[in-house]
Amino acid sequence: MASALSAGLIGKRCAAEDILVIDPNEQVRENWQQQGTHTAEMPQAQLAQYRVWVLAVKPQHMKKVLQQCQPFIQPDTLIISVAAGITATAIAERLGFEDQPHQRVIRCMPNTPALIGCGMTGLLALDAVDEDDKAVAEYLFKTVGEYVWVENDEAIDAVTALSGSGPAYVFLFLESLIQAGQAQGLSLDQAKKLAFATVKGATELAALSPLPLAQLRENVTSEGGTTAAALAVFKDQNFSTIVQQAMDAAKQRAAELAQHYS
Structure with missing residues (x-):
């Protein structure tokens, strides 16, 4: 899914050099570098310079990834998660400071036709996400198809059952x-x-x-x-x-x- 989104973004929505890809796999990083993006093996200080983070990881790796990323989050960082099975609230809590969740979180459920630009994505935003942040998510997912906003995690589960699966x-x-x-x-x-x-x-x-x-x-x-x-x-x-x-x-x-x- 990260590859599908990058194909839609690079050269259309932003330049390759505006993107930082973090992946522990050296071959994966080399493939991204060939496209002109910046890469890193794991989260580090430079991550703080990026306002929009797209979390495209397997659910079982999410806790570790959030723990690694948390030190570099900024008040205006927008989190867009495409990881199945992780609620927006859970992400907000793990990225927060001193029991204050980081509320600028959008949870997404895309489907595989996004790989050919014909995807359908369900989007859920926490209450603190403003219209500008929502527009960023819409701007991103328009590159791989269509989208629909839903109100809660239960609705995202329904999106998963209908368009995700x-x-x-x-x-x-x-x-x-x-x-x-x-x-x-x-x-x-x-x-x-x-x-x-x-x-x-x-x-x-x-x-x-x-x-x-x-x-x-x-x-x-x-x-x-x-x-x-x-x-x-x-x-x-x-x-x-x-x-x-x-x-x-x-x-x-x-x-x-x-x-x-x-």
């Missing part, structure tokens, strides 16, 4: 379409081309059409026809219920991870 649901559906197409006599290439184009076209039509999804579905469905026969199977197998149960499981797991890592 959502690409995997779509990939599973595509896999199933392709396998079924092959079972019915299509070649792998034919089934893939048909499945990819169908899902992409249907999604774009749904996004651009003023009609509700139910009407678009009905427009494809003739009484007694092929689509009606297929949809009847989905209904008999409780497709909508399965989707709801899957998203409930994802949301519950997101909340559990937040408790574990916070």
